Amino acid sequence: MFDKSTWIKLPRNVLVGHGVLDQLGEAVEELYLSGRPLLVTSPSPERIAGDRIRDQFGDIDSISLDRASFEAVERVVEYANEIDAGYLIALGGGKPIDIAKMASDHLNCGFVSVPTAASHDGIVSGRSSIPEGDTRHSVAADPPLAVVADTELLAEAPWELTTAGCADIISNYTAVKDWQLAHRLQNVEYSEYAGALAQMTAELLVESADSIKPGLEESAWIVTKALVSSGVAMSIAGSSRPASGAEHLFSHQLDRLAPGRALHGHQVGVGAIMTEYFHSGERGDWRNIRDALSTMGAPTTAEELGIDEATVIEALTTAHTIRDRYTILGNGVSEEAAIEAATITGVL
Numbered sequence: 498m499f500d501k502s503t504w505i506k507l508p509r510n511v512l513v514g515h516g517v518l519d520q521l522g523e524a525v526e527e528l529y530l531s532g533r534p535l536l537v538t539s540p541s542p543e544r545i546a547g548d549r550i551r552d553q554f555g556d557i558d559s560i561s562l563d564r565a566s567f568e569a570v571e572r573v574v575e576y577a578n579e580i581d582a583g584y585l586i587a588l589g590g591g592k593p594i595d596i597a598k599m600a601s602d603h604l605n606c607g608f609v610s611v612p613t614a615a616s617h618d619g620i621v622s623g624r625s626s627i628p629e630g631d632t633r634h635s636v637a638a639d640p641p642l643a644v645v646a647d648t649e650l651l652a653e654a655p656w657e658l659t660t661a662g663c664a665d666i667i668s669n670y671t672a673v674k675d676w677q678l679a680h681r682l683q684n685v686e687y688s689e690y691a692g693a694l695a696q697m698t699a700e701l702l703v704e705s706a707d708s709i710k711p712g713l714e715e716s717a718w719i720v721t722k723a724l725v726s727s728g729v730a731m732s733i734a735g736s737s738r739p740a741s742g743a744e745h746l747f748s749h750q751l752d753r754l755a756p757g758r759a760l761h762g763h764q765v766g767v768g769a770i771m772t773e774y775f776h777s778g779e780r781g782d783w784r785n786i787r788d789a790l791s792t793m794g795a796p797t798t799a800e801e802l803g804i805d806e807a808t809v810i811e812a813l814t815t816a817h818t819i820r821d822r823y824t825i826l827g828n829g830v831s832e833e834a835a836i837e838a839a840t841i842t843g844v845l
């Protein structure tokens with residue numbers, strides 16, 4: 498008997514374009530939500546766009562967070578219960594969006610995603626990524642009911658945030674390879690559709706590399722559409738596998754060893770150069786990944802990340818311990834092998 502079933506959760510309204518932030522009220526109205534909103538944000542996004550949201554929703558309650566943690570999720574849940582919020586509006590980068598995503602899951606209410614940076618592919622995804630002690634949880638949660646990504650606002654954000662988004666997408670190359678490897682070696686369930694979508698998204702972005710330049714709103718448009726597409730791949734997969742492999746494990750370790758030093762996307766990009774080397778060897782595709790990152794202005798070395806060599810090697814040799822996710826790192830990379838990979842690829 499055929500007994501497979503799948504439940505793919507996706508946002509209902511996705512608005513990407515010039516000035517669409519001013520249509521947030523309209524997009525929310527179309528969702529037939531009830532109750533008052535709670536704005537979940539962080540300091541810079543609040544400063545940049547908080548008032549434009551208040552212009553549409555009146556003087557709404559808001560909470561500003563500076564760190565992604567389970568404690569921050571708890572604070573949002575408590576505050577939302579206190580004011581009897583009907584839904585959440587997440588305004589900012591990956592941090593407030595992930596926190597609101599998880600809090601809305603706990604509260605059994607919906608949330609709307611309003612990215613202020615094209616820096617990560619959690620804008621649309623049904624995954625929340627929260628660090629806790631020595632580990633990181635990639636938690637299943639509902640995706641946003643709507644996404645309102647204003648390319649005018651995103652283009653005004655510091656350019657490095659956009660290059661971080663590019664690198665998060667380019668890392669799909671190695672993430673999909675790791676997923677396929679785990680499928681072959683460990684019988685991990687693999688979705689051809691999600692894998693193909695994640696890979697194609699990375700390919701299309703790399704093909705557009707010459708059009709991705711600071712000061713061009715079109716760049717924010719290209720990158721945001723890719724982030725949406727990558728988030729959809731995660732929703733189809735029901736896991737972050739299409740967009741997160743060993744390069745993400747490396748980045749999550751860096752977050753522990755050198756917190757706040759570099760952006761998530763930049764760390765996964767540098768990780769992808771090295772994990773591609775592990776996949777395909779010295780003559781393999783790692784040069785293409787490095788060149789694509791460098792064309793877009795994303796870091797390709799430890800120095801450009803602002804992270805010292807010893808920390809990079811420690812992150813690479815311990816990355817396999819952070820989560821139960823089979824990747825090319827297998828049971829771990831020796832220090833000698835890590836130094837060799839980082840040196841050959843020019844990361845060190």
Ligand SMILES: NC(=O)C1=CN([C@@H]2O[C@H](COP(=O)(O)OP(=O)(O)OC[C@H]3O[C@@H](n4cnc5c(N)ncnc54)[C@H](OP(=O)(O)O)[C@@H]3O)[C@@H](O)[C@H]2O)C=CC1
Pocket residue numbers: 539540541542545563565589590591592593595613614616617618619620622623624625626627650653654655658661665731737760761762
């Ligand atoms: N759930 C998922 O599927 C995914 C989740 N992630 C998660 O997302 C996080 C990374 O996202 P990222 O966006 O880098 O993290 P942050 O939300 O920390 O944003 C990065 C920085 O950019 C600032 N910022 C945001 N928007 C603007 C703006 N318009 N102008 C100026 N500064 C701005 C933030 O300011 P401030 O400090 O004031 O907030 C912060 O300092 C990680 O925690 C990662 O794990 C990443 C990919 C996928």
Ligand SMILES: O=C(CO)COP(=O)(O)O
Pocket residue numbers: 618619624625626627634635665737740741745746
């Ligand atoms: O960053 C992500 C995808 O780009 C999410 O992945 P994680 O599940 O590893 O947190």
Ligand SMILES: [Zn+2]
Pocket residue numbers: 617618665740741745761762765
């Ligand atoms: Zn990522």
